[in-house]
Amino acid sequence: MIMKATGIVRRIDDLGRVVIPKEIRRTMRIREGDPLEIYTDREGEVILKKYSPIGELSEFANEYAESLQQATGHVVCISDKDNIIAVVGASKKEYMGKKIGKELEKIIEEKKTIMVDQNADGKIFNILEEQEGDSSYLSQVIAPIVSQGDTIGSVVLLSKESQVKMGDVEKKLAETAANFLGKQMEQ
Incomplete structure:
Protein backbone atom coordinates (compact mmCIF):
# COMPACT_ATOMS: atom_id res chain seq x y z
CA MET A 1 0.00 0.00 0.00
CA ILE A 2 1.40 3.36 -1.02
CA MET A 3 0.56 6.20 1.32
CA LYS A 4 0.93 9.85 0.48
CA ALA A 5 1.68 12.50 3.11
CA THR A 6 -0.72 15.45 3.03
CA GLY A 7 1.27 17.78 5.27
CA ILE A 8 -1.85 18.31 7.37
CA VAL A 9 -1.60 17.77 11.13
CA ARG A 10 -4.62 17.52 13.45
CA ARG A 11 -4.80 17.12 17.23
CA ILE A 12 -7.03 14.63 19.00
CA ASP A 13 -9.59 16.32 21.27
CA ASP A 14 -10.49 15.27 24.83
CA LEU A 15 -13.07 12.78 23.50
CA GLY A 16 -10.54 11.06 21.20
CA ARG A 17 -11.87 12.67 18.01
CA VAL A 18 -9.86 13.98 15.10
CA VAL A 19 -11.25 16.11 12.27
CA ILE A 20 -10.65 14.90 8.73
CA PRO A 21 -10.00 18.04 6.64
CA LYS A 22 -12.72 19.12 4.22
CA GLU A 23 -10.40 18.81 1.17
CA ILE A 24 -9.64 15.18 2.01
CA ARG A 25 -13.31 14.39 2.71
CA ARG A 26 -14.26 15.91 -0.66
CA THR A 27 -11.49 14.13 -2.58
CA MET A 28 -12.22 10.78 -0.92
CA ARG A 29 -16.01 11.29 -1.11
CA ILE A 30 -16.42 10.89 2.63
CA ARG A 31 -19.79 12.23 3.70
CA GLU A 32 -21.28 12.81 7.12
CA GLY A 33 -22.41 9.50 8.54
CA ASP A 34 -20.19 7.38 6.25
CA PRO A 35 -18.65 4.41 8.06
CA LEU A 36 -14.85 4.20 8.20
CA GLU A 37 -12.78 1.10 9.01
CA ILE A 38 -9.79 1.59 11.29
CA TYR A 39 -6.59 -0.34 10.65
CA THR A 40 -3.29 -0.29 12.53
CA ASP A 41 0.09 -1.66 11.54
CA ARG A 42 3.27 -2.65 13.34
CA GLU A 43 4.91 0.73 12.72
CA GLY A 44 2.21 2.45 14.77
CA GLU A 45 0.29 3.86 11.80
CA VAL A 46 -3.47 4.30 12.04
CA ILE A 47 -5.23 4.01 8.70
CA LEU A 48 -8.83 5.03 8.03
CA LYS A 49 -10.52 3.39 5.06
CA LYS A 50 -14.02 3.95 3.74
CA TYR A 51 -16.12 0.94 4.64
CA SER A 52 -18.13 -0.56 1.79
CA PRO A 53 -20.85 -2.82 3.16
Whole structure:
Protein backbone atom coordinates (compact mmCIF):
# COMPACT_ATOMS: atom_id res chain seq x y z
CA MET A 1 0.00 0.00 0.00
CA ILE A 2 1.40 3.36 -1.02
CA MET A 3 0.56 6.20 1.32
CA LYS A 4 0.93 9.85 0.48
CA ALA A 5 1.68 12.50 3.11
CA THR A 6 -0.72 15.45 3.03
CA GLY A 7 1.27 17.78 5.27
CA ILE A 8 -1.85 18.31 7.37
CA VAL A 9 -1.60 17.77 11.13
CA ARG A 10 -4.62 17.52 13.45
CA ARG A 11 -4.80 17.12 17.23
CA ILE A 12 -7.03 14.63 19.00
CA ASP A 13 -9.59 16.32 21.27
CA ASP A 14 -10.49 15.27 24.83
CA LEU A 15 -13.07 12.78 23.50
CA GLY A 16 -10.54 11.06 21.20
CA ARG A 17 -11.87 12.67 18.01
CA VAL A 18 -9.86 13.98 15.10
CA VAL A 19 -11.25 16.11 12.27
CA ILE A 20 -10.65 14.90 8.73
CA PRO A 21 -10.00 18.04 6.64
CA LYS A 22 -12.72 19.12 4.22
CA GLU A 23 -10.40 18.81 1.17
CA ILE A 24 -9.64 15.18 2.01
CA ARG A 25 -13.31 14.39 2.71
CA ARG A 26 -14.26 15.91 -0.66
CA THR A 27 -11.49 14.13 -2.58
CA MET A 28 -12.22 10.78 -0.92
CA ARG A 29 -16.01 11.29 -1.11
CA ILE A 30 -16.42 10.89 2.63
CA ARG A 31 -19.79 12.23 3.70
CA GLU A 32 -21.28 12.81 7.12
CA GLY A 33 -22.41 9.50 8.54
CA ASP A 34 -20.19 7.38 6.25
CA PRO A 35 -18.65 4.41 8.06
CA LEU A 36 -14.85 4.20 8.20
CA GLU A 37 -12.78 1.10 9.01
CA ILE A 38 -9.79 1.59 11.29
CA TYR A 39 -6.59 -0.34 10.65
CA THR A 40 -3.29 -0.29 12.53
CA ASP A 41 0.09 -1.66 11.54
CA ARG A 42 3.27 -2.65 13.34
CA GLU A 43 4.91 0.73 12.72
CA GLY A 44 2.21 2.45 14.77
CA GLU A 45 0.29 3.86 11.80
CA VAL A 46 -3.47 4.30 12.04
CA ILE A 47 -5.23 4.01 8.70
CA LEU A 48 -8.83 5.03 8.03
CA LYS A 49 -10.52 3.39 5.06
CA LYS A 50 -14.02 3.95 3.74
CA TYR A 51 -16.12 0.94 4.64
CA SER A 52 -18.13 -0.56 1.79
CA PRO A 53 -20.85 -2.82 3.16
CA ILE A 54 -21.56 -4.28 -0.27
CA GLY A 55 -17.84 -4.72 -0.87
CA GLU A 56 -18.03 -7.51 1.71
CA LEU A 57 -20.31 -9.30 -0.74
CA SER A 58 -18.16 -8.69 -3.84
CA GLU A 59 -17.69 -12.39 -4.63
CA PHE A 60 -21.41 -13.04 -4.17
CA ALA A 61 -22.26 -9.88 -6.18
CA ASN A 62 -20.04 -11.13 -9.02
CA GLU A 63 -21.85 -14.50 -9.09
CA TYR A 64 -25.21 -12.73 -9.14
CA ALA A 65 -23.96 -10.47 -11.97
CA GLU A 66 -22.90 -13.56 -13.95
CA SER A 67 -26.38 -15.07 -13.59
CA LEU A 68 -28.02 -11.79 -14.57
CA GLN A 69 -25.75 -11.42 -17.62
CA GLN A 70 -26.50 -14.99 -18.75
CA ALA A 71 -30.24 -14.38 -18.40
CA THR A 72 -30.28 -11.02 -20.21
CA GLY A 73 -27.22 -11.00 -22.47
CA HIS A 74 -26.50 -7.45 -21.28
CA VAL A 75 -23.41 -6.05 -19.58
CA VAL A 76 -23.97 -6.08 -15.81
CA CYS A 77 -22.12 -3.81 -13.37
CA ILE A 78 -22.64 -3.74 -9.61
CA SER A 79 -21.30 -0.82 -7.61
CA ASP A 80 -21.03 0.33 -4.04
CA LYS A 81 -21.37 4.08 -3.42
CA ASP A 82 -17.87 4.73 -4.76
CA ASN A 83 -16.58 2.00 -7.09
CA ILE A 84 -17.60 -0.76 -9.46
CA ILE A 85 -17.26 -4.01 -7.47
CA ALA A 86 -18.46 -6.53 -10.08
CA VAL A 87 -18.68 -6.51 -13.89
CA VAL A 88 -19.71 -9.25 -16.32
CA GLY A 89 -19.99 -8.98 -20.10
CA ALA A 90 -17.46 -6.15 -20.47
CA SER A 91 -13.76 -5.61 -19.87
CA LYS A 92 -12.95 -5.95 -16.18
CA LYS A 93 -9.93 -3.72 -16.76
CA GLU A 94 -12.22 -0.98 -18.07
CA TYR A 95 -14.68 -1.07 -15.14
CA MET A 96 -13.53 -3.11 -12.12
CA GLY A 97 -12.53 -0.98 -9.14
CA LYS A 98 -13.10 2.27 -11.04
CA LYS A 99 -14.78 5.24 -9.34
CA ILE A 100 -18.41 5.77 -10.22
CA GLY A 101 -19.38 9.05 -11.86
CA LYS A 102 -21.33 11.92 -10.34
CA GLU A 103 -24.36 11.07 -12.51
CA LEU A 104 -24.55 7.50 -11.17
CA GLU A 105 -23.91 8.74 -7.64
CA LYS A 106 -26.89 11.12 -7.94
CA ILE A 107 -29.18 8.38 -9.30
CA ILE A 108 -28.21 6.08 -6.42
CA GLU A 109 -28.97 8.79 -3.85
CA GLU A 110 -32.41 9.43 -5.40
CA LYS A 111 -33.36 5.76 -4.73
CA LYS A 112 -35.26 5.46 -8.03
CA THR A 113 -34.74 2.96 -10.82
CA ILE A 114 -34.14 4.61 -14.19
CA MET A 115 -34.35 3.17 -17.68
CA VAL A 116 -32.83 5.04 -20.63
CA ASP A 117 -32.93 4.29 -24.35
CA GLN A 118 -30.70 6.50 -26.48
CA ASN A 119 -32.75 5.63 -29.60
CA ALA A 120 -35.76 7.25 -27.91
CA ASP A 121 -33.84 10.48 -27.30
CA GLY A 122 -32.76 9.42 -23.82
CA LYS A 123 -29.41 10.52 -22.44
CA ILE A 124 -27.12 7.66 -21.43
CA PHE A 125 -25.63 8.35 -18.01
CA ASN A 126 -21.90 8.01 -17.45
CA ILE A 127 -21.43 5.36 -14.82
CA LEU A 128 -17.69 5.96 -14.41
CA GLU A 129 -16.02 9.12 -13.19
CA GLU A 130 -13.57 9.50 -16.08
CA GLN A 131 -16.07 8.49 -18.77
CA GLU A 132 -17.06 11.24 -21.14
CA GLY A 133 -20.30 10.33 -22.88
CA ASP A 134 -19.76 6.67 -23.70
CA SER A 135 -21.89 6.54 -26.84
CA SER A 136 -21.23 2.83 -27.43
CA TYR A 137 -24.06 1.96 -25.02
CA LEU A 138 -27.51 2.59 -26.39
CA SER A 139 -29.67 1.66 -23.41
CA GLN A 140 -29.30 1.18 -19.68
CA VAL A 141 -31.18 0.34 -16.52
CA ILE A 142 -29.90 1.55 -13.15
CA ALA A 143 -31.41 0.20 -9.92
CA PRO A 144 -30.17 1.51 -6.55
CA ILE A 145 -29.32 -1.04 -3.86
CA VAL A 146 -30.99 -0.03 -0.59
CA SER A 147 -30.32 -1.67 2.76
CA GLN A 148 -32.15 -0.62 5.93
CA GLY A 149 -33.25 2.60 4.21
CA ASP A 150 -29.74 3.63 3.14
CA THR A 151 -28.43 3.47 -0.40
CA ILE A 152 -25.31 1.31 -0.61
CA GLY A 153 -24.79 0.84 -4.35
CA SER A 154 -26.41 0.01 -7.68
CA VAL A 155 -27.10 -2.67 -10.27
CA VAL A 156 -26.55 -1.42 -13.83
CA LEU A 157 -27.55 -3.17 -17.07
CA LEU A 158 -26.01 -1.84 -20.31
CA SER A 159 -26.69 -2.72 -23.94
CA LYS A 160 -24.80 -1.81 -27.12
CA GLU A 161 -27.27 -3.46 -29.47
CA SER A 162 -29.49 -1.06 -31.39
CA GLN A 163 -32.20 -3.66 -32.08
CA VAL A 164 -32.49 -4.56 -28.39
CA LYS A 165 -34.61 -2.27 -26.25
CA MET A 166 -34.61 -2.69 -22.52
CA GLY A 167 -38.08 -2.80 -21.06
CA ASP A 168 -40.05 -3.79 -18.00
CA VAL A 169 -38.38 -7.23 -17.82
CA GLU A 170 -34.88 -5.75 -17.55
CA LYS A 171 -36.13 -3.13 -15.11
CA LYS A 172 -37.70 -5.80 -12.88
CA LEU A 173 -34.59 -8.00 -13.08
CA ALA A 174 -32.32 -5.10 -12.06
CA GLU A 175 -34.69 -4.12 -9.23
CA THR A 176 -34.89 -7.73 -8.05
CA ALA A 177 -31.09 -8.02 -8.05
CA ALA A 178 -30.79 -4.72 -6.15
CA ASN A 179 -33.44 -5.76 -3.60
CA PHE A 180 -31.81 -9.16 -3.13
CA LEU A 181 -28.35 -7.67 -2.58
CA GLY A 182 -29.81 -5.11 -0.18
CA LYS A 183 -31.51 -7.87 1.82
CA GLN A 184 -28.24 -9.83 1.99
CA MET A 185 -26.64 -6.85 3.72
CA GLU A 186 -29.35 -6.83 6.38
CA GLN A 187 -28.55 -10.37 7.54
